[in-house]
Amino acid sequence: MQAAFLPGGSRVELKEIEDPKPGYGQVVVAMRASTICGSDLRAIYREHLGEGPEAYQDVAGGHEPAGRVLEVGEGVHRIKPGDRVVVYHISGCGQCDECRKGYQISCTSPRRAAYGWQRNGGHADRLLAEERDLLVLPDELTFVDGACVACGFGTAYEALCRVDVSGRDRVLIVGLGPVGNAAGLMAKAMGASTVVGVDVSAERRDLAVELGAVDIAVPAGDDDQLVALLGDGAEVGIDCSGNGKAQLSTLEHTRRWGRAALVGEGGQLTVDVSEVLIHRQLTVHGSWVTSTVRMQELLDNLVRWDLHPETVVSDTFPLAEAARAYEVADAGASGKIGIVWADD
Structure with missing residues (x-):
């Protein structure tokens, strides 16, 4: 064979x-x-x-x-x-x-x-x-x-279950490759009220919107637009990028008392633990497959x-x-x- x-x-x-x-x-x-x-x-x-x-x-x-x-x-x-x-x-x-x-x-x-x-x-x-x-x-x-x-x-679904997505949540997905699109499609099926996506690639942003995986897609690094859309942040943040800067952005745009999951493999994450995690009462899951x-x-x-x-x-x-x-x-x-x- x-x-x-x-x-x-x-x-x-x-x-x-x-x-x-x-x-x-x-x-x-x-x-x-x-x-x-x-x-x-x-x-x-x-x-x-x-x-x-x-x-x-x-x-x-x-x-x-x-x-x-x-x-x-x-x-x-x-x-x-x-x-x-x-x-x-x-x-x-x-x-x-x-x-x-x-x-x-x-x-x-x-x-x-x-x-x-x-x-x-x-x-x-x-x-x-x-x-x-x-x-x-x-x-x-x-x-x-x-x-x-x-x-x-399967990987995306595990993360969504870990953060317990429901109709009470707006979901931020950073990294709109196949896993990010999977997360968006299933977050909607699980009742998420709004799904906002972020990616560096215009082609991938357009595809995610076309597939219905996200309601709106924002260029990576456009924090002003994310704040305009999410205010203090989304109730749920999911990183599918495996990039350190993107992982940090996911945490920073997850709101106080919110839940986040890091799914994308790779990346080196440097974070001000007190300011980003402790003082904002975040729950962060590492989710592997x-x-x-x-x-x-x-x-x-x-x-x-x-x-x-x-x-x-x-x-x-x-x-x-x-x-x-x-x-x-x-x-x-x-x-x-x-x-x-x-x-x-």
């Missing part, structure tokens, strides 16, 4: 590798959609800077997979051939407290392996997965919907909300054009980018 690898230096290499065979508790999934995440670009595609959980081990890339089950191994009871599935992209040890809570993302066992980072991911015709990492994709959702949920939408439990909840809610995550996908490519897919994603002027296969 064909698979795409990310050797660094902004390159993609297509290779022929052996088809996987399922072992005990394992499942082979025929890929139907594998979307590209900003962390793929930041930590693997451009150059390999990752350590620990982000250490790329020269495997098939792609940690946002969805597809159809082809074959199951012995000991598999919940998942069956033909099932449409989303792959939770971290395979933990299954035994620690974090795994038992469904937060395999926080597993610290040396056996922890992320799809597309330490074990083969979704940028391949077939994927070998552990049954425990699979969630059945509702019929109402597409494979591209499912791929978006596997990381981006999500759990299998929360992801299942999200899949159910998306059906109820009639919300399709593929709305944020602007371009799709076949696996043979994975290099072009990464070029478009890395340009930072589009929506989310997906690699797709035709369904049987």
Whole structure:
């Protein structure tokens, strides 16, 4: 089968590798959609800077997979051939407290392996997965919907739940890439009264408004406009940028007694703790991906909300054009980018 690898230096290499065979508790999934995440670009595609959980081990890339089950191994009871599935992209040890809570993302066992980072991911015709990492994709959702949920939408939903978004809230989203757009769309579905977005890119600001992810989009650094719109600040602030200045802006424009979540990976944040956090009584969450439990909840809610995550996908490519897919994603002027296969 064909698979795409990310050797660094902004390159993609297509290779022929052996088809996987399922072992005990394992499942082979025929890929139907594998979307590209900003962390793929930041930590693997451009150059390999990752350590620990982000250490790329020269495997098939792609940690946002969805597809159809082809074959199951012995000991598999919940998942069956033909099932449409989303792959939770971290395979933990299954035994620690974090795994038992469904937060395999926080597993610290040396056996922890992320799809597309330490074990083969979704940028391949077939994927070998552990049954425990699979969630059945509702019929109402597409494979591209499912791929978006596997990381981006799941990550945004976790943050929104942490800050407990409801109809009482105005929400500020800083960073209008795919995760920021996901956060805006779901914040509205959860009842947010107003969603204000901030980004340095005019193209991304325009796209966020066009998608309905935000009600108004403000250029980064335009504090006067943010104050005119939000006064003392929004009840909820969410940073999806991973940029230190933007993270600080998120906190500064979250109102007194407000709640903020830092979602975007990376960045060095320098903050006057007393003035910005303590004296303004802020609650700040660091929110890293999500759990299998929360992801299942999200899949159910998306059906109820009639919300399709593929709305944020602007371009799709076949696996043979994975290099072009990464070029478009890395340009930072589009929506989310997906690699797709035709369904049987």
